[in-house]
Amino acid sequence: MSRLSQWEQSFEQLCTLLLDSLNPDEHLSIDLAGEQSHFMRLNHAKVRQSGTVTDGEVTLRLSHRQRTATASLPFTSQATDRAAALHALNDLRQELPQLPEDPYIVLPQNYGSSHEEYPGQLLSPEEAPDAILPLIQGVDFTGIYASGEIVRANANSAGQRHWFATETFFLDYSMIAPSEKAVKATLAGQVWDIAKFQAQIQESKAQLQALDRPVKIIEPGRYRTYLAPAAIAEIMGMFSWGGVSESSLRQGGSALAKMREGKNLSSLFTLKENFSRGTVPRFNSQGEVAPDEVPLILAGVLVNTLVNARTAKEYGVTSNAANGSESLRAPELSPGALRTEEILAQLDTGLYLSNLHYLNWSDRVGGRITGMTRYACFWVENGEIVAPIQDLRFDDSLYTFFGENLEAITAFQSFVADVDTYESRSLGGALVPGALIRDFTFTL
Amino acid sequence: MEFDLQSALNDLHLDADWVGLRQVSENSTTRYIRDGNPEANRKSCTQGIMVEVLENGQFGYAATNRLDPQSIQAAAEQAKSQAIAAAPWAIHSFTSAVRPKAVGQYLSPRLQSSEAISVSDLVGLMTQVCETLKVSDKVVQTSALAQTVETEQRFISSNGSDVYQRFSFVETDYTATAQDGAVTQKRSDNGQLARCYQAGVEVFDPSAVLARVQQIGQQAVELLSAEECPTTTTTLVLAPDQMMLQIHESIGHPLELDRILGDERNYAGSSFVKLSDFGTLVYGSPLMNVTFDPTVPGELAGYAFDDAGMPATREYLIQAGVLLRGLGSLESQTRAKVPGVANFRANSWNRAPIDRMANLNLESGTTSFDAMIGSIESGIFMESNRSWSIDDYRNKFQFGCEYARRIENGKLTTTLRNPNYRGVTNQFWRNLVQVGDRSTMGMYGTPYCGKGEPNQVIRVGHASPMCAFTNIEVFGGAA
Numbered sequence: 001m002s003r004l005s006q007w008e009q010s011f012e013q014l015c016t017l018l019l020d021s022l023n024p025d026e027h028l029s030i031d032l033a034g035e036q037s038h039f040m041r042l043n044h045a046k047v048r049q050s051g052t053v054t055d056g057e058v059t060l061r062l063s064h065r066q067r068t069a070t071a072s073l074p075f076t077s078q079a080t081d082r083a084a085a086l087h088a089l090n091d092l093r094q095e096l097p098q099l100p101e102d103p104y105i106v107l108p109q110n111y112g113s114s115h116e117e118y119p120g121q122l123l124s125p126e127e128a129p130d131a132i133l134p135l136i137q138g139v140d141f142t143g144i145y146a147s148g149e150i151v152r153a154n155a156n157s158a159g160q161r162h163w164f165a166t167e168t169f170f171l172d173y174s175m176i177a178p179s180e181k182a183v184k185a186t187l188a189g190q191v192w193d194i195a196k197f198q199a200q201i202q203e204s205k206a207q208l209q210a211l212d213r214p215v216k217i218i219e220p221g222r223y224r225t226y227l228a229p230a231a232i233a234e235i236m237g238m239f240s241w242g243g244v245s246e247s248s249l250r251q252g253g254s255a256l257a258k259m260r261e262g263k264n265l266s267s268l269f270t271l272k273e274n275f276s277r278g279t280v281p282r283f284n285s286q287g288e289v290a291p292d293e294v295p296l297i298l299a300g301v302l303v304n305t306l307v308n309a310r311t312a313k314e315y316g317v318t319s320n321a322a323n324g325s326e327s328l329r330a331p332e333l334s335p336g337a338l339r340t341e342e343i344l345a346q347l348d349t350g351l352y353l354s355n356l357h358y359l360n361w362s363d364r365v366g367g368r369i370t371g372m373t374r375y376a377c378f379w380v381e382n383g384e385i386v387a388p389i390q391d392l393r394f395d396d397s398l399y400t401f402f403g404e405n406l407e408a409i410t411a412f413q414s415f416v417a418d419v420d421t422y423e424s425r426s427l428g429g430a431l432v433p434g435a436l437i438r439d440f441t442f443t444l
Numbered sequence: 445m446e447f448d449l450q451s452a453l454n455d456l457h458l459d460a461d462w463v464g465l466r467q468v469s470e471n472s473t474t475r476y477i478r479d480g481n482p483e484a485n486r487k488s489c490t491q492g493i494m495v496e497v498l499e500n501g502q503f504g505y506a507a508t509n510r511l512d513p514q515s516i517q518a519a520a521e522q523a524k525s526q527a528i529a530a531a532p533w534a535i536h537s538f539t540s541a542v543r544p545k546a547v548g549q550y551l552s553p554r555l556q557s558s559e560a561i562s563v564s565d566l567v568g569l570m571t572q573v574c575e576t577l578k579v580s581d582k583v584v585q586t587s588a589l590a591q592t593v594e595t596e597q598r599f600i601s602s603n604g605s606d607v608y609q610r611f612s613f614v615e616t617d618y619t620a621t622a623q624d625g626a627v628t629q630k631r632s633d634n635g636q637l638a639r640c641y642q643a644g645v646e647v648f649d650p651s652a653v654l655a656r657v658q659q660i661g662q663q664a665v666e667l668l669s670a671e672e673c674p675t676t677t678t679t680l681v682l683a684p685d686q687m688m689l690q691i692h693e694s695i696g697h698p699l700e701l702d703r704i705l706g707d708e709r710n711y712a713g714s715s716f717v718k719l720s721d722f723g724t725l726v727y728g729s730p731l732m733n734v735t736f737d738p739t740v741p742g743e744l745a746g747y748a749f750d751d752a753g754m755p756a757t758r759e760y761l762i763q764a765g766v767l768l769r770g771l772g773s774l775e776s777q778t779r780a781k782v783p784g785v786a787n788f789r790a791n792s793w794n795r796a797p798i799d800r801m802a803n804l805n806l807e808s809g810t811t812s813f814d815a816m817i818g819s820i821e822s823g824i825f826m827e828s829n830r831s832w833s834i835d836d837y838r839n840k841f842q843f844g845c846e847y848a849r850r851i852e853n854g855k856l857t858t859t860l861r862n863p864n865y866r867g868v869t870n871q872f873w874r875n876l877v878q879v880g881d882r883s884t885m886g887m888y889g890t891p892y893c894g895k896g897e898p899n900q901v902i903r904v905g906h907a908s909p910m911c912a913f914t915n916i917e918v919f920g921g922a923a
Contacts, residue, residue: 037898039897039898040530041707041897043705043706043709044535044706046533046534047502047530047535048535048707049503049505050502050505050527050529050530051504051506051507051526051796052505052507052519052522052523052526053506053507053794053795053898054506054507054508054509054510055507067482068482068485069485069487070484070485070486070487071486071487071488071489072486072489073488073489074489074490074491074492074509075509076509076510078510078512088487088489091487092487095485095487095563098562098563098567099485099563099564099567100481100482100567102482103481104481125526125529126525126529129529129530129532129533130529130532133533140706142706142707142709142710143710143897144710146898172710172897173710174710180714182709184710251585252585252621252622252623252628253585253621253630261626357713357835357836358833358834358835358836359833360831360833360844361831362831362842362844362864362921362922363844363862363864363920363921363922365628365921365922366922367922368922370831370833370842372834372835372840374713374835374836391836391839391840392840393840395842420899421897422894422901425898443842443866444840444842444866444868
């Protein structure tokens with residue numbers, strides 16, 4: 001039996017046991033997150049660390065008499081899980097009477113069940129070093145290779161079952177020039193294809209040569225700026241942190257509050273959640289299933305926010321099955337008309353920024369974001385790349401750079417994979433174009 | 445920790461140069477009340493074992509949450525095969541000298557265990573916190589978060605290590621958001637989750653907690669009508685709850701040897717510090733003395749041994765402004781050939797250790813707070829971090845605070861909102877002109893220091909006195 005089949009069977013058995021043991025008027029939802037991962041860390045085109053992680057966690061959410069509590073515990077796919085889960089359930093039963101009533105309690109419902117599996121063809125952990133290292137010799141290569149199965153599942157006492165399993169890999173890397181500027185790239189997918197890998201490495205090596213020039217120091221000021229898709233994806237991340245969340249808007253924590261008051265972004269700016277790519281599960285930890293698409297900002301106008309069931313209940317609005325933090329799970333920024341071959345000419349003289357780094361709100365209410373340029377960023381004159389730049393700090397409001405100063409959006413989009421591995425490997429990513437901006441403000 | 449780790453090691457059938465088992469069991473509770481209503485009541489348990497194997501000069505690891513002999517044997521074999529497969533491509537050929545024999549134990553200081561307060565009492569206090577924060581109708585959101593964490597860790601190895609460490613953490617966050625028309629201001633208890641300690645539930649002393657949150661609510665409302673922080677270059681006085689962030693970002697991270705060695709260049713970033721700078725670089729003014737100190741009782745990242753088995757000791761990183769030592773573990777010290785500290789740390793059983801901060805503190809000076817403020821004709825005093833951003837070489841930073849006051853003619857005067865400042869690391873620290881005495885010290889921490897591939901968040905602690913810096917660019921919020 002494959003590992004995925006074993007996990008699924010074990011999860012099913014665990015759910016049956018727990019749900020059969022419920023008392024009348026008790027409501028339970030059970031969430032699973034698990035992975036079998038190989039991580040290989042690289043520096044200077046050598047292996048720094050290599051190892052595997054087998055991890056799984058189930059979360060029980062018990063509700064009774066208008067009270068809710070949750071407990072998370074290890075999921076090992078062994079018989080010992082059952083006793084531990086029953087113990088956790090009993091522990092929750094002891095705890096619930098000590099809690100106050102929750103006026104916004106959300107009980108499990110049956111929104112329908114789903115079963116998705118995306119098998120891949122991955123390198124074994126033992127194969128990976130010899131498959132990857134020979135091709136990256138001769139360059140200063142730093143990054144991480146991660147590979148293996150990821151599982152998300154959900155079941156509840158209303159009868160709903162969801163299962164999502166995928167086998168994926170990513171190689172996220174920086175190829176670094178003597179100037180310390182770098183080509184940043186990610187190869188991600190479900191099938192390790194040596195030809196694709198070779199082609200991408202060759203492309204990165206060619207780009208590296210463009211960085212091998214003296215670095216130009218740019219004084220702070222306002223410049224015409226092209227933000228490549230990876231840079232846009234960084235800014236999209238800010239929309240998940242005090243941005244498109246309905247609860248955040250209601251509680252004074254959103255940078256988009258002015259959009260509720262009628263302020264708009266540029267008509268070129270259209271943002272939606274698009275789950276049709278299948279890279280992330282459509283169900284959330286409550287088992288709610290998101291629509292294929294959720295338009296959020298349409299031609300610059302805030303038309304929807306992300307709303308989960310709890311927020312919906314508190315504020316009397318309709319849920320669109322957002323996750324607990326009402327953050328973007330499958331963001332897509334719509335393409336525009338700027339063709340690839342026109343980017344430098346339209347930029348004319350200014351900054352070409354491949355990546356941004358370490359963004360934060362410098363004034364959230366004002367929509368002002370600060371951050372740094374990083375990796376391959378260039379000074380462009382008369383449509384020609386002149387030199388890589390010394391890193392610059394920007395500090396500007398999204399109401400300005402995605403508002404009246406948004407000049408054009410590229411006709412192409414790139415999928416920027418989410419390669420975060422905090423606690424566990426992330427799923428999905430952002431589908432985003434590049435953008436040309438007037439008078440982007442740099443301060444340091 | 446009921447599992448017999450020593451037997452598991454003894455029973456392994458594995459021929460390797462070195463084997464280590466690190467077991468971690470962590471139990472945490474979260475009580476989160478928003479606007480007086482329960483938002484989350486959560487218990488969490490994670491446990492597992494990381495097996496590390498050294499073979500052919502390369503470490504391989506395998507981490508599993510299955511605590512049975514067969515699974516640990518399989519993990520050990522997996523770790524060994526990783527080491528063998530990676531060894532031809534190893535960045536450095538290590539020996540077991542980077543895993544010295546270590547025997548001992550550590551217990552967090554605490555007066556009361558987590559069982560000393562009932563669930564209902566703790567939830568009741570958090571509810572009271574929300575009620576107290578709401579000092580007026582202009583307070584539109586209140587929140588109270590209390591987290592308790594009990595972590596047990598045992599490390600044993602084939603060369604005789606046996607270390608048991610039990611950590612007790614208490615982490616709290618209380619916030620008030622006030623609104624008046626288009627103006628929104630948030631005030632918290634020394635910054636987001638800044639009050640994190642190794643302690644017991646004695647920190648939930650209702651009278652002390654409620655007195656603090658009363659002021660938080662009042663200051664949130666006060667900020668609504670405050671002036672915007674001016675745009676100017678001036679003398680900046682930072683409170684310890686902002687110094688924490690300043691130390692973390694512009695001293696801690698750039699001194700991590702793994703960054704300097706390039707390991708982090710694809711993620712967290714590199715450093716402006718070069719290996720040749722140790723012993724020579726003038727990092728800041730002569731008033732600047734910075735220690736790495738996992739021995740401070742109650743500070744968040746205290747321990748007796750790091751995850752390589754190196755005994756934790758207090759070390760000066762910067763003394764009289766001169767850079768002496770980096771934040772580098774035995775592995776990094778071997779690679780870099782510079783002195784380091786006991787900072788090889790993993791955030792749990794499922795991640796391999798890397799160079800991290802622990803407790804990183806700015807030592808106190810001799811100036812009282814009154815004397816410091818009294819000596820400044822014109823300046824700005826900022827408290828409590830709310831925004832942080834710095835470049836990947838740790839040079840150009842921009843930080844924002846929740847609350848500020850003008851300093852005029854040696855006195856704190858009007859309140860200012862949306863205070864921000866920016867600078868470049870070495871220039872900034874060389875402009876350090878006054879360091880507060882012990883009476884001005886504050887000790888804080890964060891559970892959210894992020895770094896590493898695969899990513900890890902880890903707990904770090906920072907203590908600092910009040911400090912004054914000259915010629916700093918300050919500014920306010922969006923026009």
